[in-house]
Amino acid sequence: MEYTNVIFEKDGNLAIVKINRPKALNALNSETLKELNLVIEEISNDKDVYAVILTGAGEKAFVAGADISEMKELNAVQGKAFGTLGNKVFRNLEKLNKPVIAAVNGFALGGGCELAMACDIRIASAKAKFAQPEAGLGITPGFGGTQRLARLVGEGRAKELIFTCDMIKADEAYRIGLVNKVVEPEMLLDEAKVMAGKIIKNAPIAVAQCKEAINRGMQMDIDDAIAFEAEAFGLCFATADQKEGMTAFIEKRDKNFQNK
Numbered sequence: 001m002e003y004t005n006v007i008f009e010k011d012g013n014l015a016i017v018k019i020n021r022p023k024a025l026n027a028l029n030s031e032t033l034k035e036l037n038l039v040i041e042e043i044s045n046d047k048d049v050y051a052v053i054l055t056g057a058g059e060k061a062f063v064a065g066a067d068i069s070e071m072k073e074l075n076a077v078q079g080k081a082f083g084t085l086g087n088k089v090f091r092n093l094e095k096l097n098k099p100v101i102a103a104v105n106g107f108a109l110g111g112g113c114e115l116a117m118a119c120d121i122r123i124a125s126a127k128a129k130f131a132q133p134e135a136g137l138g139i140t141p142g143f144g145g146t147q148r149l150a151r152l153v154g155e156g157r158a159k160e161l162i163f164t165c166d167m168i169k170a171d172e173a174y175r176i177g178l179v180n181k182v183v184e185p186e187m188l189l190d191e192a193k194v195m196a197g198k199i200i201k202n203a204p205i206a207v208a209q210c211k212e213a214i215n216r217g218m219q220m221d222i223d224d225a226i227a228f229e230a231e232a233f234g235l236c237f238a239t240a241d242q243k244e245g246m247t248a249f250i251e252k253r254d255k256n257f258q259n260k
């Protein structure tokens with residue numbers, strides 16, 4: 001399928017998704033959100049995709065937020081619809097049955113920071129900058145920022161960033177645990193591909209189960225979370241890849257996973 005504001009490419013078992021509105025610093029308007037949702041659905045249904053990299057087109061921005069020129073004109077009903085759409089897309093990304101690495105190539109502001117946080121892992125270019133500037137625009141973060149930021153970096157740091165609207169550089173984002181690693185800008189996509197390659201070598205169903213167990217378990221008390229993990233563990237024994245992984249280990253040979 002062809003998209004206007006999103007570039008979707010496949011490279012073997014890897015999907016690379018690029019938000020593509022560089023003139024507006026990849027700001028998310030409704031059209032882009034709808035296209036992103038379609039891409040997520042396409043990837044979800046594609047058995048050959050084992051991992052995803054999400055990044056922004058151009059040199060300057062990952063995503064500079066929700067599109068302010070579109071939001072400025074909204075009334076309360078339209079604002080709610082816009083927020084509902086964005087939240088649905090972000091949750092679909094978070095719940096996608098494949099791991100998603102955000103390769104944060106520049107500004108990740110407001111909805112852009114929130115988009116990166118809806119991914120599983122964040123690798124930042126040394127040029128990347130992060131902020132939740134919504135309070136300065138008269139709104140709250142609306143695409144899960146108050147929730148995901150607090151869960152990632154802790155309540156105190158999340159409150160500081162959200163109340164002050166401070167913009168932080170990549171090294172500070174790394175220090176507080178907002179990103180997994182920081183790399184030179186020219187190495188960003190390569191680093192993301194190396195990490196994706198390590199993931200792709202593993203059993204895709206097991207990786208998907210791990211993602212769901214972590215995501216769901218983080219919202220549960222420890223007893224329910226451990227029980228959920230046991231379910232995920234058990235499910236893996238119904239897969240051919242579990243037999244293959246363990247047989248290959250015993251036979252001291254390379255694994256040949258089939259995503260079955």
Ligand code: DAK
Pocket residue numbers: 023024025027028064065066067068069079082083084086107109110111112133134137139140141142143
């Ligand atoms: N929306 C629309 N256009 C944007 C944009 C944005 N978020 N960010 C940048 N642009 C556009 C600029 O208007 C400019 O367009 P032209 O003037 O060339 O037509 C072009 O991109 C280049 O930007 P600048 O000329 O400003 O570039 P600079 O290098 O000078 O500055 C900047 C870069 C990233 C510091 C600056 O552009 C900036 O501050 N941008 C806005 C960042 C921001 O505030 N982002 C947060 C947006 S608020 C909710 C749901 C969602 C949300 C909230 C609630 N509910 C459900 C309740 C989400 C909110 C947000 O994300």
